[in-house]
Amino acid sequence: xxxVLVGNQNCGKTSLFNVLTKEHQKVGNWPGVTVCKRSGIIExxxxxxxDLPGLYSMYAYSEEEKITREYLLKEEIDLIINVxxxxxxxxxxxxxxxxxxxxxxxxxVFNMIDLLGKEGIEIxxxxxxxxxxxxxxxxxxxxxMGIETLKEVIKGSxxxxxxxxxxxxxxxxxxxxxERYSKHSYFYSLEFLEEDGFxxxxxxxxxxxxxxxxxxxxxKEKKKSVSxxxxxxxxxxxxxIPIFVLVMFMVFYLSIEIGGCFSNKIGxxxxxxxxxxxxxxxxxxxxxxxLVSLVVxxxxxxxxFVLLFVPQLMILFFLMAxxxxxxxMSRIAFFLDMLFKKVGLSGKTIVPFIVGCGCSVxxxxxxxxxxxxxxxxxxxxxxxxxPCSAKLPIIILFSSYFFSNxxxxxxxxxxxxxxxxxxxxxxxxxxxxxxxxxxxxxSELPKxxxxxxxxxxxxxxxxxxxxxxRAGSIIFVSSIVxxxxxxxxxxxxYGVKVEDSILASIGKSIAxxxxxxxxxxxxxxxxxxxxxxxxKEQVVSSLSIIGNIKNLFNPVSAYAFVxxxxxxxxxxxxxxxxxxxxxxxKKVLLVMxxxxxxxxxxxxxxxxxxxxxxx
Amino acid sequence: xxxxELKRNEKGEVIRISNDNKRLRRRMLDMGVTKGVVIKxxxxxxxxxxxxxxxxxxxxxxRKRELDNIEVNRL
Ligand SMILES: Nc1nc2c(ncn2[C@@H]2O[C@H](COP(=O)(O)OP(=O)(O)OP(=O)(O)O)[C@@H](O)[C@H]2O)c(=O)[nH]1
Ligand SMILES: [Mg+2]
Numbered sequence: 001x002x003x004v005l006v007g008n009q010n011c012g013k014t015s016l017f018n019v020l021t022k023e024h025q026k027v028g029n030w031p032g033v034t035v036c037k038r039s040g041i042i043e044x045x046x047x048x049x050x051d052l053p054g055l056y057s058m059y060a061y062s063e064e065e066k067i068t069r070e071y072l073l074k075e076e077i078d079l080i081i082n083v084x085x086x087x088x089x090x091x092x093x094x095x096x097x098x099x100x101x102x103x104x105x106x107x108x109v110f111n112m113i114d115l116l117g118k119e120g121i122e123i124x125x126x127x128x129x130x131x132x133x134x135x136x137x138x139x140x141x142x143x144x145m146g147i148e149t150l151k152e153v154i155k156g157s158x159x160x161x162x163x164x165x166x167x168x169x170x171x172x173x174x175x176x177x178x179e180r181y182s183k184h185s186y187f188y189s190l191e192f193l194e195e196d197g198f199x200x201x202x203x204x205x206x207x208x209x210x211x212x213x214x215x216x217x218x219x220k221e222k223k224k225s226v227s228x229x230x231x232x233x234x235x236x237x238x239x240x241i242p243i244f245v246l247v248m249f250m251v252f253y254l255s256i257e258i259g260g261c262f263s264n265k266i267g268x269x270x271x272x273x274x275x276x277x278x279x280x281x282x283x284x285x286x287x288x289x290x291l292v293s294l295v296v297x298x299x300x301x302x303x304x305f306v307l308l309f310v311p312q313l314m315i316l317f318f319l320m321a322x323x324x325x326x327x328x329m330s331r332i333a334f335f336l337d338m339l340f341k342k343v344g345l346s347g348k349t350i351v352p353f354i355v356g357c358g359c360s361v362x363x364x365x366x367x368x369x370x371x372x373x374x375x376x377x378x379x380x381x382x383x384x385x386x387p388c389s390a391k392l393p394i395i396i397l398f399s400s401y402f403f404s405n406x407x408x409x410x411x412x413x414x415x416x417x418x419x420x421x422x423x424x425x426x427x428x429x430x431x432x433x434x435x436x437x438x439x440x441x442x443s444e445l446p447k448x449x450x451x452x453x454x455x456x457x458x459x460x461x462x463x464x465x466x467x468x469x470r471a472g473s474i475i476f477v478s479s480i481v482x483x484x485x486x487x488x489x490x491x492x493x494y495g496v497k498v499e500d501s502i503l504a505s506i507g508k509s510i511a512x513x514x515x516x517x518x519x520x521x522x523x524x525x526x527x528x529x530x531x532x533x534x535x536k537e538q539v540v541s542s543l544s545i546i547g548n549i550k551n552l553f554n555p556v557s558a559y560a561f562v563x564x565x566x567x568x569x570x571x572x573x574x575x576x577x578x579x580x581x582x583x584x585x586k587k588v589l590l591v592m593x594x595x596x597x598x599x600x601x602x603x604x605x606x607x608x609x610x611x612x613x614x615x
Numbered sequence: 616x617x618x619x620e621l622k623r624n625e626k627g628e629v630i631r632i633s634n635d636n637k638r639l640r641r642r643m644l645d646m647g648v649t650k651g652v653v654i655k656x657x658x659x660x661x662x663x664x665x666x667x668x669x670x671x672x673x674x675x676x677x678r679k680r681e682l683d684n685i686e687v688n689r690l
Contacts, residue, residue: 057645338662
């Protein structure tokens with residue numbers, strides 16, 4: 001059987017999906033976390049369950065809503081599970097009314113029943129079932145209540161009784177047009193009428209019916225919610241923005257400072273220790289010297305060096321997961337919208353930006369929640385400028401080597417620089433490249449939720465494992481390749497001087513490009529930046545294999561070099577994500593060109609200014 | 616009067632939605648901004664725009680410009 005989860009944004013579809021299929025798809029407390037479909041098998045059965053992006057109405061407004069609409073209308077589906085957040089039933093039932101009109105069996109699941117008491121809500125599910133004419137179940141995905149009942153209901157038979165929602169005029173018209181359509185005729189007839197000027201009547205009558213249902217099945221006591229009190233502070237006129245800046249500062253500062261205790265102090269000893277003991281062991285069992293060098297100087301150095309940054313990243317992932325689960329994201333979007341609008345972006349762009357601190361690939365996909373096409377394109381172009389977690393090692397390494405006194409502050413300064421560049425570029429795009437056009441901002445403000453500790457930990461571990469995984473695959477292979485290119489000359493002689501290696505020859509041919517902001521020709525820097533295109537961690541990994549970073553840079557060129565790597569062409573993964581969203585290779589190539597140019601200009605500018613000031 | 620003229624914590628009953636942007640108008644209807652619904656102005660963003668409204672038991676944020684197109688009776 002093919003079953004789909006459909007419901008408003010943020011009602012807990014993915015949470016329910018995870019419970020039913022034992023998968024670990026991403027959950028977060030803002031509208032539009034899921035932006036593409038995902039399927040799994042319901043545990044203990046052979047039914048296929050598909051989690052779809054949320055939508056408020058079948059009349060889709062943004063990209064992710066269109067995906068769900070298309071899926072429902074085009075695919076053969078055996079059952080729709082309509083998920084509803086019990087804390088906003090009235091609005092949610094609007095979609096239920098639309099889903100009812102499709103030729104697909106339907107059951108309605110009221111999620112988050114664990115919150116009923118706290119919110120002072122009473123629901124008469126029996127009566128509701130009668131009024132809606134479909135099977136109704138109450139569950140909590142978080143506390144796992146009602147899940148077994150739901151599974152039983154899925155196995156059972158479904159009903160869809162006729163209900164009378166529209167007045168006679170509309171019903172008569174529907175009857176007349178409905179024979180034009182072979183499938184979903186009731187739905188398409190309604191849609192035809194809506195297009196034909198009846199949209200307001202139909203919407204009003206749907207809501208009128210819902211109000212009637214609510215009146216008989218639903219009670220809520222009036223009280224000031226915790227969310228409200230928190231917003232008095234977090235959305236306060238004077239405090240909102242300072243608090244936001246402080247929160248973001250603390251996220252980066254804490255990850256870098258606390259996580260850094262480990263890697264900065266004992267990192268080098270740790271790696272050297274590993275290298276020495278492995279070398280000793282391999283030598284003693286008589287492994288040939290080139291293989292020893294491959295393992296020790298290539299793999300252990302390259303992979304181990306990247307792994308040193310795991311503590312910082314874990315803390316970053318942990319804090320970000322809390323941020324994402326709390327409900328604060330939508331607030332940031334809300335109060336930054338005015339500022340972002342001035343530079344031609346939607347407030348919602350903050351979602352891809354914050355997700356982008358972890359990884360640009362999901363962040364680029366997250367731009368689907370931005371309904372205006374132009375604003376969305378700009379968001380896609382600008383998102384990779386946010387330093388992702390793979391770029392954090394570059395930032396940390398160079399800051400700790402060259403700015404040990406102000407280490408964490410220098411690290412954070414790169415994030416500030418990124419924000420300034422993004423705002424400046426957005427302004428340029430808006431002013432010189434696109435004509436002004438009307439944009440809108442429509443968003444729900446979800447209630448704050450206490451982040452579930454289990455979810456936060458799982459999210460942290462998952463992201464950390466994916467980082468380690470990459471170290472074990474991409475970085476591992478690249479380290480071996482680097483070692484070979486570094487150990488052989490163009491004539492394939494082993495054990496040549498580094499200067500005569502293949503790697504050096506390649507690097508020297510492009511080193512001129514880096515001269516203006518390094519103040520010297522450094523093939524080492526050139527090669528490692530080139531490698532950053534595969535994965536950004538590779539920049540530090542390859543530099544550590546090649547040689548002594550401290551001798552290759554001075555503080556000024558180090559800062560410029562980091563800036564270049566942060567803002568130039570992102571890794572392959574992001575480029576292909578961009579291509580998926582743009583559906584045009586030409587545009588992507590253009591964007592890559594712009595990125596390279598911008599990064600070069602910024603790095604050179606930083607270098608020149610510092611030289612001028614510093615004399 | 617227009618919805619945008621209401622002050623914080625004031626309520627109004629919607630009497631007309633006039634918007635030339637058809638898609639946007641339709642979306643507002645779908646989100647529950649229909650004739651007769653009571654809307655409360657909950658909060659104004661620190662920089663003056665957008666504005667968060669309370670209706671049908673949830674909180675919806677819209678820009679001021681959109682609120683200009685909604686006519687209400689102050690309650
Ligand atoms: N208290 C409580 N919170 C829940 C429950 N189910 C989900 N949540 C929370 O609701 C928020 C949204 O959950 P998701 O599963 O991401 O919602 P979704 O419907 O997939 O959202 P989109 O993908 O954005 O459409 C998260 O913060 C969840 O932790 C529940 O049963 N009880
Ligand atoms: Mg989801």
